[in-house]
Amino acid sequence: MSRPAPLEAAAKFIKSGRIEFYREEETFRRSGESLPTHKRPFAESEYALNPSVRGKYRLAYITRNSLYRIHSNHSNNLWMNELEDYRPKVFLNPTDAAERGIKDGDLVELYNDRGRVRGQAVLDPGQGPGIAIFEQGWWSRYLEGDSYNALTYPFIKPTNEVYFVPGIWAPNTAWNEALCDARKVGER
Amino acid sequence: MRYGMVIDLDLCVGCRTCAVVCKEHNAQAPGTWWNRVFTPGSKYHQIPAEAEGGFSMYYLPVSCMHCENAPCEKVCPVGATYTDERGRVLIDYERCIGCRYCLSACPYGVRQFNWEDPKGAKARAGYQEGYSYGYPFPHRDKEGRLVYTPDRPKGVVEKCTFCVQYTDKGEEPICVQSCPAGARLFGDLDDPNSRINQVLRKEKGERLLEELGTKPKVFYLPPKRK
Numbered sequence A: 001m002s003r004p005a006p007l008e009a010a011a012k013f014i015k016s017g018r019i020e021f022y023r024e025e026e027t028f029r030r031s032g033e034s035l036p037t038h039k040r041p042f043a044e045s046e047y048a049l050n051p052s053v054r055g056k057y058r059l060a061y062i063t064r065n066s067l068y069r070i071h072s073n074h075s076n077n078l079w080m081n082e083l084e085d086y087r088p089k090v091f092l093n094p095t096d097a098a099e100r101g102i103k104d105g106d107l108v109e110l111y112n113d114r115g116r117v118r119g120q121a122v123l124d125p126g127q128g129p130g131i132a133i134f135e136q137g138w139w140s141r142y143l144e145g146d147s148y149n150a151l152t153y154p155f156i157k158p159t160n161e162v163y164f165v166p167g168i169w170a171p172n173t174a175w176n177e178a179l180c181d182a183r184k185v186g187e188r
Numbered sequence B: 001m002r003y004g005m006v007i008d009l010d011l012c013v014g015c016r017t018c019a020v021v022c023k024e025h026n027a028q029a030p031g032t033w034w035n036r037v038f039t040p041g042s043k044y045h046q047i048p049a050e051a052e053g054g055f056s057m058y059y060l061p062v063s064c065m066h067c068e069n070a071p072c073e074k075v076c077p078v079g080a081t082y083t084d085e086r087g088r089v090l091i092d093y094e095r096c097i098g099c100r101y102c103l104s105a106c107p108y109g110v111r112q113f114n115w116e117d118p119k120g121a122k123a124r125a126g127y128q129e130g131y132s133y134g135y136p137f138p139h140r141d142k143e144g145r146l147v148y149t150p151d152r153p154k155g156v157v158e159k160c161t162f163c164v165q166y167t168d169k170g171e172e173p174i175c176v177q178s179c180p181a182g183a184r185l186f187g188d189l190d191d192p193n194s195r196i197n198q199v200l201r202k203e204k205g206e207r208l209l210e211e212l213g214t215k216p217k218v219f220y221l222p223p224k225r226k
């Protein structure tokens, strides 16, 4: 049976020791997040940083975990590479792909002002529109020397900084808070 | 005794663990896979296929079906492929002459050929010299036929043996032992009380390409939710 963590242990992270739906620290109040709140994606991150990217990059860049790696471990595992044809892939919704003249199997580049990464287009009809997915963990030797994290940037959500427990809990980059767009760079 | 397998496609999560442990325990060279897991209807694994009224995504593990009426066995001109007393379709690696008739006869495409010495294939793929994996000992049947050996010689055909080296000792094939979803059952089709027969009495098992009359001993419980 699983029991809740002891109050004193949990209180290192959250003052009450339990999940808090109401937070009254100054940072939360200032950002209007004392209660759970929906905020428009990118309004306080990409668009705040550089308003000119609005409409220029129209896809949310998501770097998800791969079935074939543990983060970047096993990136050079031959068996895992055989299972995915040694090809890094860019997953797109078919409508987004068609709009950009991208067909299944094309070599595609995801790019923004910060960098680029390339992979083979896979059209996933079950994937939501407006999203480009790249699987994290590929070493750059498989990416023509590029890195999938060239597109991300160190955006730290201010409310993440309210608690800091050395070695356990530290504010981290919001990896999936990045915009990009896709273009075809070659046929298969 | 007649070994058989039941794979519940509602339980299979498509993790491909079975394919990887099969490759490892049976010492398959780079490029060789005795056991593969597909996403039916889709070119890519774990990407849904368009289907009537929406999408479909389920997974289909495929390895040797150990057919009762095995086409591979029939075409083998030297009797290297045979069915043993426990219903396993096996290959005598010392008898196979590499004609590959069985490769074209098998409707499931599970047989694979050693075009080169596996040591050469491993070296080319970049394995460290001397690195080896898999069950380390040769294994022979009662008549002395060589039905498992870690490095199969150049020029022979190989495929799933229901892990003959383990099932001979009363253990289950490694894919059954390691499936994290418990999707695979293994047992004796001749024993009315075996777990697989109990399951097959309750649910209708389907076999791949049943219409060909190959009578596979691998049964699938089709997914209720595609």
Ligand code: SF4
Pocket: B011, B012, B013, B014, B015, B016, B017, B018, B019, B037, B059, B061, B178, B179, B180, B181, B182, B183, B184
């Ligand atoms: S290990 Fe089990 S769940 Fe995973 S792919 Fe194989 S049969 Fe399916």
